[in-house]
Amino acid sequence: MNFIKTGMLIAAITALFIGIGFLIGGTTGMLIAFVIAVGMNGFAYWNSDKLVLKMYGARMVTETEAPILVRVVQDLSERADLPMPKVYIMENAQPNAFATGRNPENAAVAATTGLLELLTTEELAGVMAHELAHIKNRDTLTMTITATLAGAISMLANFALFFGGSRNNSGGIIGALAIMILAPLAAMLVQMAISRTREYSADHTGSEICGNPDWLASALQKLERGVQAHENVPAEKNPASASLFIINPLHGKRADSLFSTHPATKNRVQKLKELTLSMVQVRSGNYRPPNSRYVNVEPSLKPSGGGSTPYTKAKSGDPDDKKGPWG
Template identity: 65%
Template sequence: MNLVRTAMLLAFMTALFMGVGYLIGGTGGMTIAFVVAAGMNLFSYWNADKMVLRMHRAREVDARSAPEFHGMVRELARSAGLPMPRVYVIDNPQPNAFATGRNPQNAAVAATTGLLDRLSYEEVAGVMAHELAHVQNRDTLTMTITATLAGAIAMLGNFALFFGGGRNGNNPLGFVGVLVAIIVAPLAAMLVQMAISRTREYAADRRGAEICGNPLWLADALRKIAGGGRQVVNEDAERNPATAHMFIINPLSGQRMDGLFSTHPATENRVAALEAMAAEAAAPAAG
């Protein structure tokens, strides 16, 4: 089912990319956009994880350079029945984390120094279990490729400012087409990102709580991360907003609403769901 959803997503994003090409350069522009999109889909499948890690200047760590963190991820992966992912640390004071990779055999998890410094061992374990849940649910390929294509669509929309407004006959809709390319196409790509992230975060929260063994670890972590995210600007994320949906909490400033333009569900709603899960688990014991 995930494979079908991923294929449908890639088809939609490719069609959107081609549509922007058509608005900029007519049939020729659409053809070029199709070739570029096909190449990007293939390239993203194999390399998007490396690109995202590089965007956020993540450095790989091992059992010698980060024994506690690396050991934690190893134990959580074993608990989840997953292969050991590559482990990265991002030198950034904002507490946050994400997972990437085309499949569980080629996955990577990354946490910021802000997360490792500000949260307790149990809270970090809750966060990394959430990220491993994304790996197990095979969300990482979809989320990573979407980030790559959404960024490309936004960039192509910007190109329309310079190449789409001429009266040389290549642009079939003239200035209206330019406006659509600049505003509507990137917005549509952003809405797809939001739909992907928002529907999958709750599932990853629940599975992550099962992996780490205590829903309240993740609930407490989400509260702290949300507070830290509002206080610390993540400059790398601000420069690469198309990757925002990959993080456990939106890393962009001013994005905490549970409305149409939020890439994540409201933290309060996620915490409430985890607390309800903990209460359900405690009820049989109490009885």
């Protein structure tokens, strides 16, 4: 149902684009604006992952640097039948995470230090499964197509005044002004609706990947409180990237409204609880998928010197039996 809804929303924004193009500039004006918009968004499609990771100062980590995080992602990737994505950590107190990349073969997942300090291993697995679900569902491609069309609509709207006297625009200057205001607004609403639909779908698919919807539900509740307590400065400066995160990183936009990039957390948790009830077999206990190479861990332990760097220590039986940043 979510894929059908997404398809209908993409069809709607496509129809909006075509209609506005004919209205303000005829076929020629529409095609020119479309070519420019496709070129701009094509560049973003091939380079968006690098741009957003750089924007948030993310650094790629290996199993040596972050064994628990990397092992969780590796195990979940195997369960989801996905290539192992690159793993990044962002030095940010706000607990959050996102996935990026144009396809599963060129994907990356990123988590903040705030998230790694806050969540248990099971909750971390729920979050990473959600991000892998975005990769599996090709949501990056979906949102790129939507961004291309939304960008084209905004560009056409900016051209509206130049075509105000066109025979295709019977409304004249008033009609042109109306298009300038209403067209981008309509495109934004459709784009937000698609983003929220994909979040619900990723919650569902992610729960199937990790095997327990309750882990993600618990994580979402913790993350919402953490987001309220910590400002994400890069996200505030670049609000267009807010839809990437598992929880809306922007302050003041937590309602499930037309202008929100994410569904309300309480609604997502409710759907996850319903999914738990509907699953015939739900794994319980410690997260230990087949051939798992990591063990459950105790809650984060901070160094005695009062520093802020989180540490986790493996329980007895871990052959490594050592402490290190994030696992």
